[in-house]
Amino acid sequence: MPDLFSRMDNLNWLTPSIADILDQGSTPPGGDGSIRGRMLTIQNELDEYETPAKIVNVRPTPSYTLYVARPEMIGKANNRHTASANEIKQSLKKIADNHSNWLLGFMPQLRQEDTAVGILLRTDEHRPVSLRRLLVRSTFRRHNSTLAFVLGITLEQQLIVDSINDVGNMLVIGNDNAKQHLIRSTLLTLIMLNTPSELRVAIAGESSEAYRYMVGAPHALGRILTSPSDGRRLIDGLVKEVQRRQQSMQDEGASTIESYNQTASQQGKTTLPRIILVLDSLTDESWQNERGKWLNSLETLLTEGNKVGIHLIVTADDEELLPLSSKLQKTLKLRIITRASSKDISTQIPDFHASLLRFVDAFVVGQSQSDTDEIIPIELCAISNGEIKNVVDYWRQMSRQRYQDMQVAKTSKQTGVTGVLTPPPELETQQVKPPTPPTPQKPSVATLARATQKLSTELSAVVVTEKSPPIQQYDTPPQPEEQISTEIDESGDVSINAQDNMPVAVEPIEIKNQSEADNFEQRTIKFEQAVALTAYLGWISRGALCDIFDISHKTADSLIQELKKQQIVENESYPVLRFIKLIQPSNGRYQEG
Numbered sequence: 266m267p268d269l270f271s272r273m274d275n276l277n278w279l280t281p282s283i284a285d286i287l288d289q290g291s292t293p294p295g296g297d298g299s300i301r302g303r304m305l306t307i308q309n310e311l312d313e314y315e316t317p318a319k320i321v322n323v324r325p326t327p328s329y330t331l332y333v334a335r336p337e338m339i340g341k342a343n344n345r346h347t348a349s350a351n352e353i354k355q356s357l358k359k360i361a362d363n364h365s366n367w368l369l370g371f372m373p374q375l376r377q378e379d380t381a382v383g384i385l386l387r388t389d390e391h392r393p394v395s396l397r398r399l400l401v402r403s404t405f406r407r408h409n410s411t412l413a414f415v416l417g418i419t420l421e422q423q424l425i426v427d428s429i430n431d432v433g434n435m436l437v438i439g440n441d442n443a444k445q446h447l448i449r450s451t452l453l454t455l456i457m458l459n460t461p462s463e464l465r466v467a468i469a470g471e472s473s474e475a476y477r478y479m480v481g482a483p484h485a486l487g488r489i490l491t492s493p494s495d496g497r498r499l500i501d502g503l504v505k506e507v508q509r510r511q512q513s514m515q516d517e518g519a520s521t522i523e524s525y526n527q528t529a530s531q532q533g534k535t536t537l538p539r540i541i542l543v544l545d546s547l548t549d550e551s552w553q554n555e556r557g558k559w560l561n562s563l564e565t566l567l568t569e570g571n572k573v574g575i576h577l578i579v580t581a582d583d584e585e586l587l588p589l590s591s592k593l594q595k596t597l598k599l600r601i602i603t604r605a606s607s608k609d610i611s612t613q614i615p616d617f618h619a620s621l622l623r624f625v626d627a628f629v630v631g632q633s634q635s636d637t638d639e640i641i642p643i644e645l646c647a648i649s650n651g652e653i654k655n656v657v658d659y660w661r662q663m664s665r666q667r668y669q670d671m672q673v674a675k676t677s678k679q680t681g682v683t684g685v686l687t688p689p690p691e692l693e694t695q696q697v698k699p700p701t702p703p704t705p706q707k708p709s710v711a712t713l714a715r716a717t718q719k720l721s722t723e724l725s726a727v728v729v730t731e732k733s734p735p736i737q738q739y740d741t742p743p744q745p746e747e748q749i750s751t752e753i754d755e756s757g758d759v760s761i762n763a764q765d766n767m768p769v770a771v772e773p774i775e776i777k778n779q780s781e782a783d784n785f786e787q788r789t790i791k792f793e794q795a796v797a798l799t800a801y802l803g804w805i806s807r808g809a810l811c812d813i814f815d816i817s818h819k820t821a822d823s824l825i826q827e828l829k830k831q832q833i834v835e836n837e838s839y840p841v842l843r844f845i846k847l848i849q850p851s852n853g854r855y856q857e858g
Contacts, residue, residue, distance in 0.1 A: 267413050267458050269400060275530055278460035279663065283400055286457055286655045290395025293325035294388070300325055303386060304332060307360065314356035315339055316348040321381065324422055328394050328644060329370075329387040329624060331422065335380060350374065350382055354618065357384065370620045375421060385420065385624050393647035396450050399424060411463070412539065414454040416447075416601065416629055417643030420621060425629060425643055429455070429539060432599040433571035439603030440546065440582040443626045445475045447601060448543065448578060449648040452476065455541065456484050457656045465538045467503070469496040470545040471552065472580070478650070481657040483664050486540070493552045496544070497559040503542060503575055504562045510537060510573035522574035539574045542566070546580040547588060556588045564589075567596045582606070600630040614640050671836075791816070795824045796833060805834060 272280045295301075304320050311318050311334075322333035336348040350373040361369045372383030399405065399415045402424050410428040417425055437444050455464055461483040468476050469490040477489055490496050510522070519525035526536040544563075546552075552559075566577060567589075579597065581587045583606065587594065602610060604625050611617050611628075626645040631638045791814065798813060799805040805828060810821035829836045 267400070267405060267408060267411055269406065269458075272411075272458075274460045274462055275536070276460070276462045277667070278462055280458055280460060281656065281659045283397060283457065286659065287397035287400070287652050288395055288649060290398050291327040291392035293327050293330070294390035295325055295330065299390075300330060303330070306364075307332060307334075307384060307386075310360050310363065311353065311356055314359055316352045316356040318348060318353055318382070320384075322378075326394060326418075326422060327392050327398070329368075329385050329391055331420075332384040332386065333375065333378060333381050334384055335378075336382065353382055357620075368623055370420075370624050371618045372420060372616070372621065373618060374616045377421065383421070385621070387624065394418065394644065396453065396646045396648060396652070399646055400454070411458055412455065414451045415646065417627065417645045419641060419643055420624060425641060427599060429541065429576050432576075434567055434577045434579065434597045435599045435601070436587075436594070436597040437578065437580045437601045437603075438582075438584045439580070439601075439606040439627070440472070441603055441605045443603040443605065443645055444545075444580060446645050446648055447603075447627065448545065448580070449476065449479075449653065450646055451578070452479055452541075452543070453648055453653060453656060456482055456660070459484075459539075461538070461660070462536070463538050465540045466543070467499060467540065468543045468545075469499055470543070470547075470580070471549040472545040473543065476543065476545075478653050478657060482660045484660070493555040493559065496552070497555070497562070499542075500559050500562045500566065503540065503570070504565050506540070507566065507569050507573055507575055510575075511569075513537075514573065521572070537574055539576065541576050541578060543578045544580065545578075546582055548581040548583060548586040553586070553588065560588060564593055567593055598631060601627050602630060603627045610640060611642070614642065617642070791820075792824060792827055795828060799828060799834060 268280065269283045271282050274280075293300075295303075300323060304323060308318070308320055317337040317339060318334035319337055320332045320334045324331040324333070334353075336350075336353060338345050339348050339352075340346055354371050354373070357369055357371050361367060366388060368387040370383075370385035370387075372385070375381050375383050396415065399418060404424040405413060405415060405426050408426055408428065410430050412429040413426055414428065415424065415426055419425065437447060452466060456466065456479065464484055465486050466479070466482075466484050467486040467490075468480065471491050473489050473491060479485065480487070480489055490499055514520070514522070514525045517525055517528055519528060522537055522539075529536045547556075563577075566575060570576065584602070604622060604627060607628055610630075611619070611622060611625075621642065624644065625642040627643055629641040629643055794814065795805070795810060798809065805825060807818055807821040807825065810816060810824055811818065814821075816824075825834070828834045
């Protein structure tokens with residue numbers, strides 16, 4: 266279940282406490298007695314309009330107050346009857362005219378109290394509800410998954426909670442602020458309560474700039490990709506990751522990612538993190554124009570990704586423009602339609618009065634706990650930029666702390682000038698393993714050669730001269746659909762994170778003669794090309810270096826050791842790119858950006 270305080274995973278990542286991340290938010294107004302005063306005003310005026318109702322319950326929230334009223338008897342002698350919902354509704358129209366600063370909504374029937382009606386009241390004192398207020402409610406705290414998130418709160422103030430495990434994929438219809446608040450609250454909750462070894466996030470689409478700051482967390486799989494061509498390569502790469510995971514699960518005899526991770530954990534192997542891909546939005550004109558290039562791969566992700574832990578949050582401005590067949594749309598178990606894009610959907614809800622639209626931000630359709638297309642109107646919580654900054658800054662600090670702990674673990678047993686001090690035994694045996702991001706299947710050698718040569722020339726510290734070793738040529742023609750890493754931005758920089766304050770520099774080497782200078786230049790160029798290849802793949806291996814540069818195993822091993830020494834890859838048996846951003850200043854040395 267979600268841990269709102271703190272939790273440590275198997276790789277010693279520690280989640281934050283929500284109290285350190287989320288704003289407490291506004292409290293329900295009315296502590297000065299105004300709630301009771303308005304209650305009496307409503308009762309008295311209902312009596313004046315001959316539709317008496319007794320308010321039997323008051324449910325205050327930061328954003329509005331719900332008065333639960335039970336209609337009473339009206340009429341004389343033989344014509345006495347209980348005031349109907351329609352009669353009370355007509356009286357509420359008159360009450361609204363009497364109070365211009367009141368915003369009133371009417372619920373003809375409540376689910377929990379069949380004989381009562383609901384009167385919603387919002388004033389200038391009310392404020393949007395905060396995420397923290399919703400997460401501390403028992404419905405969320407008792408959920409059985411750490412991948413749970415809050416969708417919103419109903420008009421009767423019931424919390425709607427779901428999890429990535431259950432919904433698989435999610436569709437959001439709309440192009441307004443409500444859509445952004447929903448996605449921001451979902452991502453914030455999942456990133457806050459899950460470590461980088463448990464969850465990774467990729468974001469693409471022309472409308473995805475609203476989530477830019479979130480890619481600063483170590484959960485992010487690279488930068489935001491706005492262009493359709495970059496998005497296509499990302500989708501293709503995730504399809505290959507699906508295939509790789511399917512093979513790994515088959516080898517272990519696991520039918521679900523949960524069983525695979527349980528087995529891997531027991532065997533001391535690296536577990537597979539969940540991956541969430543946010544595509545905002547599929548109906549943007551540029552993406553629509555190139556949908557023939559990414560649609561088939563997207564369909565594969567929708568049908569096969571959930572089984573191996575890859576999930577999609579897809580958005581569209583208009584559901585009618587969504588380029589998916591009706592069969593594929595059924596794979597999107599959870600649909601949320603914002604109020605601005607809902608059209609006449611409210612007319613399909615029984616006993617839903619039009620005045621309630623002013624209290625609704627979105628509609629949940631086909632929510633996963635129900636097999637039917639039940640439509641639930643909800644209010645969304647508001648997310649501030651400060652809360653997103655808090656969670657990103659926390660995870661960056663955690664990454665820096667983990668790196669420092671690793672450096673302490675490497676300290677010699679003998680310290681200082683006395684040679685007496687030694688680290689404690691528990692530190693000697695401590696093995697801190699950073700999360701290993703999923704790696705796609707290796708692209709063809711022709712594509713790697715072409716990409717490596719391009720990337721190495723983009724590094725401003727590298728000048729390829731006539732003495733540069735030639736790239737090995739291959740008979741296989743380049744393939745147009747090959748995968749490219751999403752972790753490279755336009756300038757050739759690694760953009761997963763810039764969170765470790767440790768400079769990465771090439772140590773100066775003394776050059777004695779021209780022959781030695783030529784050899785040094787060759788080694789430097791090879792090293793720079795190895796850096797480019799590592800940045801391209803997000804990982805490196807002996808096989809990749811040998812295939813691309815046509816070098817011996819011994820030379821490849823020495824390059825990998827140099828990459829570890831310069832802190833470009835993790836110092837582990839399976840080296841992956843560190844969570845740092847590399848730039849090349851005028852002196853030609855690598856430094857952190």
